[in-house]
Amino acid sequence: xxxxxxxxxxxxxxxxxxxxxxxxxxxxxxxxxxxxxxxxxxxxxxxxxxxxxxxxxxxxxxxxxxxxxxxxxxxxxxxxxxxxxxxxxxxxxxxxxxxxxxxxxxxxxxxxxxxxxxxxxxxxxxxxxxxxxxxxxxxxxxxxxxxxxxxxxxxxxxxxxxxxxxxxxxxxxxxxxxxxxxxxxxxxxxxxxxxxxxxxxxxxxxxxxxxxxxxxxxxxxxxxxxxxxxxxxxxxxxxxxxxxxxxxxxxxxxxxxxxxxxxxxxxxxxxxxxxxxxxxxxxxxxxxxxxxxxxxxxxxxx
Numbered sequence: 001x002x003x004x005x006x007x008x009x010x011x012x013x014x015x016x017x018x019x020x021x022x023x024x025x026x027x028x029x030x031x032x033x034x035x036x037x038x039x040x041x042x043x044x045x046x047x048x049x050x051x052x053x054x055x056x057x058x059x060x061x062x063x064x065x066x067x068x069x070x071x072x073x074x075x076x077x078x079x080x081x082x083x084x085x086x087x088x089x090x091x092x093x094x095x096x097x098x099x100x101x102x103x104x105x106x107x108x109x110x111x112x113x114x115x116x117x118x119x120x121x122x123x124x125x126x127x128x129x130x131x132x133x134x135x136x137x138x139x140x141x142x143x144x145x146x147x148x149x150x151x152x153x154x155x156x157x158x159x160x161x162x163x164x165x166x167x168x169x170x171x172x173x174x175x176x177x178x179x180x181x182x183x184x185x186x187x188x189x190x191x192x193x194x195x196x197x198x199x200x201x202x203x204x205x206x207x208x209x210x211x212x213x214x215x216x217x218x219x220x221x222x223x224x225x226x227x228x229x230x231x232x233x234x235x236x237x238x239x240x241x242x243x244x245x246x247x248x249x250x251x252x253x254x255x256x257x258x259x260x261x262x263x264x265x266x267x268x269x270x271x272x273x274x275x276x277x278x279x280x281x282x283x284x285x286x287x288x289x290x291x292x293x294x295x296x297x298x299x300x301x302x
Contacts, residue, residue, distance in 0.1 A: 009046055015085060017048045026164055027104035028171075030156040035061060035088060035096040043088040051125070052080040052102045053174070054088070055135075055149045059096030062089045066131035077135035077146050079178060081124070084131040099153050107168055108175050120179050129185045133178065141177045148174040199224040200238040203231065204246075211251050212274045217243055251275065252288045259297045266293045 010018045021029040027050070035043070045064070054063070055077035063070040063078055064087040070078060080086050082105065090096040105125060109117035124130065135142040148170045155163045155170070179186075206223035207215070220243045221231035235243045251273040258269045267278055270293075275281035285293050 009044055011044060011046045015046050017046045019048075021048075021050050021102045021104070026107075028107060028156075028167065029102050030153045031100045031102075032057075032153070033098060033100070035059075035090045035098065036094070045085055045087045047083055047085045048102065049082055050102045050104050051082045052100055053135075053145070053149045053152075054078045054080060054098060054100045055146060057097040057099060059090065059094060061096045061098060063087070063132075064089075068131065070132075070134050072134070075137045075146070077142075077149060079133040079135065079145075081127075081130055081132055086132070099149065101149060101152055101156075103171065108171055120175070123186045124175075124179055124182065127182075127186045130182060133182065141181050144177050145174045196234050196237050199226060199230075200234045203234070203243065207243075207247055207250055211247065211254065212272055214274070214276075215247070220247070248284055249288055252285050255281070255285060255293065256289060256296065259293060266297075269293070 012018060021027055054061075054072075056072045056074050058074050060074070061072045063072055065078070065080060066084055066086070072078060088098070105121050106112075106117075109121040111117075135145055137143045137146055152167050152170045152174075155166050202224040203220050206220060210219070217228050217231060221228045224231065224234075226234070231243055235241060235246060239246055241249075255269050255273045258264065258272065259266070262269075264272070266282075270276075270278050270281035273281075275284070282292055285296070289296055291299070
């Protein structure tokens with residue numbers, strides 16, 4: 001039987017756990033621990049790049065995971081996604097023995113950019129809707145994962161010949177069950193991202209077709225039939241900036257091209273790209289190009 005372990009968790013200033021799990025050749029470790037061994041009966045909030053399976057053997061644990069909280073009783077477990085902030089705790093004075101498996105996903109994915117990584121691992125790891133998944137022995141597919149967790153710990157503890165191969169096989173089975181039953185969450189996020197991109201493309205096309213006119217946030221949002229708030233959110237998520245900043249940068253990029261490719265005056269260019277005030281145009285141009293329109297034209301004429 002696996003003996004109980006006692007250890008503390010060290011984190012850096014950002015809450016990342018500093019412990020290494022396993023070895024570079026086999027980045028996986030299992031632990032069997034009594035939460036009562038922690039100071040104040042609580043594990044500090046932390047996160048790690050590895051994923052984790054946590055299983056309560058006896059007692060009761062309170063799990064904080066992202067913005068959610070769970071109560072795990074004996075026989076129940078939880079999957080903790082990579083980079084998810086989490087903590088474990090119990091009522092003061094009580095005992096809770098748990099097993100955990102912490103492993104790097106590349107044990108499952110294999111070579112970078114493999115079909116296993118692209119199709120089965122990254123979609124789950126990158127799904128913002130899945131910080132974790134509670135596992136109940138009363139639900140068939142979750143019960144299978146719990147059985148795999150137990151078997152992994154047993155194989156890791158005994159370390160019989162070929163145990164690494166057996167552990168990887170069990171992890172693959174557990175991951176497949178998890179992936180298959182969480183696809184709706186994964187795909188709903190993909191659909192959501194697709195909607196964001198479609199809306200943003202409509203608004204970018206509107207800006208490109210109307211940048212020379214007097215347009216603002218209200219007009220840009222209306223081009224995709226969404227609210228101004230949703231418009232700003234789409235740009236932030238997809239482009240990484242606000243709609244108005246994008247509009248200004250686009251106008252400046254067109255102005256820069258006109259300064260080099262035509263002989264029209266700077267005042268005419270200012271009006272042509274949607275600025276009705278020459279001094280304001282010069283100010284915005286200098287902000288993004290780091291020189292005035294006059295100097296920009298001179299610099300490339302020399």
